[in-house]
Amino acid sequence: MASVQLNSIGKTYPGGTRAVDSCTLDIHDGEFLVLVGPSGCGKSTLLRMIAGLETVTDGTIGIDGTVVNTTAPKHRDIAMVFQNYALYPHMTVRKNMAFALKLRKIPRSERDARVERVAEQLGIAELLDRKPAAMSGGQQQRVALGRAIVREPKVFLFDEPLSNLDAKLRTQMRAELKSLHQRVGTTSIYVTHDQEEAMTLGDRVVVMHEGRIQQVGPPMEVYQRPANRFVATFIGAPMMNTVDGKLESHDGRTTFACGDLRIPIDHADGDGAVTLGIRPEHLVLADDGPIELTVDVSEPLGDATDVTGRCGDIPLIARLRRIAPPQPGTTLRLTVEPGAAHCFEHTSGSRRD
Numbered sequence: 001m002a003s004v005q006l007n008s009i010g011k012t013y014p015g016g017t018r019a020v021d022s023c024t025l026d027i028h029d030g031e032f033l034v035l036v037g038p039s040g041c042g043k044s045t046l047l048r049m050i051a052g053l054e055t056v057t058d059g060t061i062g063i064d065g066t067v068v069n070t071t072a073p074k075h076r077d078i079a080m081v082f083q084n085y086a087l088y089p090h091m092t093v094r095k096n097m098a099f100a101l102k103l104r105k106i107p108r109s110e111r112d113a114r115v116e117r118v119a120e121q122l123g124i125a126e127l128l129d130r131k132p133a134a135m136s137g138g139q140q141q142r143v144a145l146g147r148a149i150v151r152e153p154k155v156f157l158f159d160e161p162l163s164n165l166d167a168k169l170r171t172q173m174r175a176e177l178k179s180l181h182q183r184v185g186t187t188s189i190y191v192t193h194d195q196e197e198a199m200t201l202g203d204r205v206v207v208m209h210e211g212r213i214q215q216v217g218p219p220m221e222v223y224q225r226p227a228n229r230f231v232a233t234f235i236g237a238p239m240m241n242t243v244d245g246k247l248e249s250h251d252g253r254t255t256f257a258c259g260d261l262r263i264p265i266d267h268a269d270g271d272g273a274v275t276l277g278i279r280p281e282h283l284v285l286a287d288d289g290p291i292e293l294t295v296d297v298s299e300p301l302g303d304a305t306d307v308t309g310r311c312g313d314i315p316l317i318a319r320l321r322r323i324a325p326p327q328p329g330t331t332l333r334l335t336v337e338p339g340a341a342h343c344f345e346h347t348s349g350s351r352r353d
Helices: 043-051 093-103 108-122 137-149 167-184 195-201 219-224 229-234
Strands: 004-012 018-027 032-036 058-063 078-081 155-159 187-192 204-209 212-217 241-250 253-258 261-265 272-278 283-285 291-300 304-311 314-321 331-336 342-345
Touching: 004 043, 018 043, 018 058, 018 212, 032 043, 032 195, 043 078, 043 155, 043 187, 078 137, 093 108, 093 137, 108 137, 108 167, 137 167, 167 195, 187 195, 195 219, 204 219, 204 229, 212 219, 212 229, 229 241, 229 272, 229 342, 241 261, 241 314, 253 272, 283 314, 291 314, 314 331
Parallel strands: 032 187, 032 204, 078 155, 155 187
Antiparallel strands: 004 018, 004 058, 204 212, 241 253, 241 272, 253 261, 272 342, 283 331, 291 304, 291 331, 304 314
């Protein structure tokens, strides 16, 4: 296992496109770290620079304290699992998994022992003599994981490895990846655009946007205390409601005001323009609630109903539990759970406490 150090890493492509900008990050020994963000935010480029598949424009990358900017990928002692699996179609599973070990001149007896041990761990022992074309997507994904594991590298790198799987299989493979990491304990860096994957897999989550790191922290910390408006709206589904307005303080009480909407805020003070953030699951029914929502659409989910509507001209979505889906045109009275509202600076978008 190893730690990974990123110090002011940057990547500029020919033509001046800045894909990664001044990213500094310490990845701990044995940690499962997830890089998450929308397409084009720079997360895969950052991963490929750690792997040595992309050159570094500025800054340094260290593995266990040794700078590896100019070290060839094969000498970095990392293993990468790609989105498209990248299996050799003419080779059996056994040969695919053993190929890198053969190149490193590992004795055949040890190669075979490693392959069989890992295949047993991943539940693919019966597939060792098959070729990729004779396997499902989930089986091919396990083979790609196995090929990385048998190398016993210092660091695992995952580039959206589950994106080609259907929803049920993705959920199953997430659980298997987490269980695998708990058993093996190798430092792992995982890239995804799926915030649900990030929340369920990561010891820590790194949220990226436009080539920059926006926030680093444990999943629940990022969810409960987003550093800025972008993180707040990216993490969580349905997306956080945001409303531009202002804070007004009178007699020791603070209220958020936007048109006719007035919402008491029990954990902020001061005055001035802000953006209020409220997660849909933190809006609850209340007979005397300050929010009067006119229903446009109801989406029943089984254990809850997502209700999209308007409070005056303000669009809102609420995730309500234990109610029958309300009909369009119905009026609901809602309030915000105590302490659940978020305030962000109107211009910069930074969190305001």
